[in-house]
Amino acid sequence: MAGVWVWTGHMWNERIRWVLETFGDRLTDVSLFAWSVNINGDLRETFNPALMDEYRAKWPHIRFWGCFRNMDDPDNGPYDIFQGLRGSAAARARLADQVQSEIFEAYPWIHGVDIDMELGGNGDPVASESIFEAVADRAHSLGRLASAALPPMTVDGSIGGENWVRYAQLGSMLDHVAVMSYDFAWGGSAPGPISPGWWLEQVYDWAASQIPASKLSMGLPAYGRFWSIHRYYIGEYRGQSGTYYAGWQLFNGLAPWEGHHKTGWILYRDPGSRTLWGITDCYDWRYPNQIEASRGVNFGTFNERPYAVRYGLPSASPIWSVADNSVGDALINYRINPAPVVDNTGALVSPHNGFTLTLEMLKRSPVAATVIDDYANSAQQLGDVYEQDGSAWKFAEVTDTYSQYRGSGRLKYAAGFGSRAMYSQARFQFAAAGRFGLTVQGITADLSSGGHLRLMQGAAVLAEQWLDPRVVGAAAGSGRQSMALRVREGSARVYFGSSDSNMFRLLQADVSPAFDGVVQLDASAAVWVDHLYLGDGWWYQPREAVEVELNGRRQLLGRVPRTGIRWDNANRFRPLADVDEHETRTAEISLDWDYDHWQDVPLEPGAETFLTVRPTDHDVWLGRLMVVDRDGATMAYFSDTDTLTYWRGRASHDWDLQGIALWSLGQEDVRFWETLEGGELPPETKRLNV
Incomplete structure (x- = not known):
């Protein structure tokens, strides 16, 4: 059968012992979370492996592994321990010795060592691999095996800052790898599937x-x-973890918020992850596309999440002026009814102290007020918006939905900008080795394919920085980067990142711009560009807030507090001093779903009404709308037996994997163990309210 690997030892309770006693025949591997490692390579035992003796005797087929982790050390954090082991051959040798003496010699029945090294950062893959190599080599020299729990990676890398991981190299030295493909959503993130299907x-x-x-x-x-x-959570996490049975109790009304009615709540099956999800103390809710009417708004789905959005105008009329991206007459109308619900006694109940309206929104950092927003849409646009001076830029339709401008030489915006402060941005990839530059009013941001980033005025280098060598010659849409240049009357700033939404200021200098009115890009060799953006150098367009109207009252939700700015009448703002936008606020704007709240919203139980959302700012994604108890409401996602069974089948049939690895024993829906044999738990073995 497909392997079933579990971890245990970080907690130890009746349910764990019962599963090991009753369902050991369904398990193939048990990894004992029993040691922590410190910065010097010393192991400290945190769980007694001898507690496994009775289960080893009953289930001799189970392979037991000794797991050490770089967490729970009283003196150093995970990253410091990682760094200490990476940087010291003596510490790695000490760790190998400790694995031999404290795991294999102390417990000769241990089948292999399991390495759990996390929070290693984005660099040093070779040094990181030396830790695993030292441990694996020692295990193999003793005739034992080596496994590791590795962070989840895709072809694009890690979502959690763990780019020290190279699967191919680590896989070649290990006998088994369990990928920790969970906590995509975690306590500090927005609610969502812990392991989304996509x-x-x-x-x-x-x-x-x-x-x-x-x-x-x-x-x-x-x-x-x-x-x-x-409610708002400032400086603290919204989320916490719990077992399947914590979810069971919560949604059956057995563990309500303090002072709340004991009420059962509906659970849904998330179609992508196959997990259960639901909202307690929620008296009505809508997906963003469950509307009565809309105007000036688009609807879509991204990563299995529906959203509504008002996009900004790509240019102004007349062209080359700043676009008016204020809300206009755009709106969405919803019909809502916070109906009373039936509690566990059969009575109809509503919140004791009223409702809160919670909106799920995905916000973005402000963008330079738009002059041109060009996604390389057509050959006509290339000809209308730009001028070429003997260059060879051409339009290339890569797919039905993706296109690029490809070429080398100069590509100049077909306008003169006088003495205006301007912002120019490009997302591009190197088709051939060379350099690519953006020029605004005589100031140039220049990047070579070798990674040399410069801020220049003519031939003079004002500031520079070396980055990693850039990808050259990748397939269309791969190996891209984004670069931008903002030039004001006395300053120039260069921004760079892996995408338009992930750029950081890397270079800055005081300058006296030429103000020749020219904005252009230039490439010494073939470059492919799929997004060009031209904006005002001072004015910003926010992308964070919507206005809600309900029963004659209006509330602006999502606006980020700022200081040292002024607004115009088109929903734009500019800093009063020569600073970047992020220096006018203390709040961070993450690319994760955020939650904004209208507490004491004017709603009455059982009264149907219309709710109007006006997308004040463009590019804000609106997600679910929820009417919840003002004193407490929970959104939950958790696995049950159907979740685990579904993914066990896909692991086997879609990828032919060795099996599944569950984090962790004691937290699961115990019906899963009977499901492995195609049966159902007999009534006397069910644990419903433990």
């Missing part, structure tokens, strides 16, 4: 291409996460 597919498409599938186990969450969604 993401699991990306992770295992990549992992199985780098590591033999016979060595791989799919990591699955046996637990759930529970996020509070009724």
Whole structure:
């Protein structure tokens, strides 16, 4: 049968002992979370492996592994321990010695060592691999095996800052790898599936291409996460984790918020992750596309999440002026009815103290007020918006939905901008080795394919920085980067990043611009560009807020507090001093779903009404709208037996993996163990309210 790997030892309770006693025949591997490692390579025992003796005797087929982790050390954090082991051959040798003496010699029945090294950062892959190599080599010299729990990666890298991982290299030295493909959503993130289906597919498409599938186990969450969604959480996490049974109790009304009615709440099956999800203390809710009417708004789905959005204008009329991207007459109308619900006694109940309206929104950092926003849409646009002086830029339609401008030499915006402060941005990839530059009013941001980034005025280098060498010659749409240049009357700033939404200021200098009115880009060799953006150098367009109208009252939700700015009458703002936009605020704007709240919203139980949302700012994604108890409401996602069974089948049939790895024993829906044999738990073995 497909392997079933579990971790245990970080907690130890009746349910864990019962599963080991009753269902050991369904398990193939048990990894004992029993040691922590410190910066010097010393192991400290945190769980007594001898507690496994009775289960070893009953289930001799189970392979037991000794797991050490770089967490729970009283003196140093995970990253410092990682760094200490990477940087010291003596510490790695000490760790190998400790694995031999404290794990294999102390417990000769241990089948292999399991390495759990996390939070290693984005660099030093070779040094990181030296830790695993030292441990694996020692295990193999003793006739034992070596496994590791590795962070989840896709072809694009890590979502959690773990780009020290190289699956192919680590897979070649290890006998088994369990990918920790969970906590995509976690306590500090927005609510959502812990292991989204689309993401699991990306992770295992990549992992199985780098590591033999016979060595791989799919990591699955046996637990759930529970996020509070009724109020703002500043400086603290909305979410916490819990077992399947914590979710069972919550949604059956057995563990309500303090002072709330004991009420059962509906659970849904998320179609992508196959997890259960629901909202407690929610008296009505809508997906963003469950509307009565809309105007000036688009609807779409991204990563299995529906959204509504008002896009900004790509240019102004007349062209070359700043576009008016204020709300106009755009709106969405919803019909809502916060109806009373039936509690566990059969009575109709509503919140004791009223309602809160919670909106799910995905915000973006402000953008330079738009002059031209060009996604390389057509050959006509290339000819109308730009001038070429003997250059060879051409339009290329890559697919039905994706296109590029391709060429070398100069591509100049077909206008003179006088003495205006301007912002120019490009997303591009190097088709051939060379350099690419943006020029605004005589100031140039210049990047070579070798990674040399410069801020220049003529031949003079004002500031510079070396980056990693850039990807050259990748397929269209791969190996891209984004670069931008902002030039004001006395300053120039260069921004750079992996995408338009992930750029950082890297270079800055005081300048005296030529103000020749020219804005252009230039490439010494073939470059492919798929997005060009031209904006005002001072004015910003926010992308964070919407206005809600309900029963004659209006509330602006999502606006980020700022200081040292002034607004115009088109919903634009500019700093009063020569600073970047992010220096006018203290709040961070993340590219994750955020939750804004209208507490004491004017609603009455059982009264149907219309709710109007006006997308004040463009490019704000609106998600779910929820009417919840003002004193407490929870959105939860958690795995049950159907979740685990579904992904166990896909691990086997879609990728031919060795099996699944559950984090962790004791948190799961115990019906899963009977499901492995195609049966149902007999009534006397069910644990419903433990």
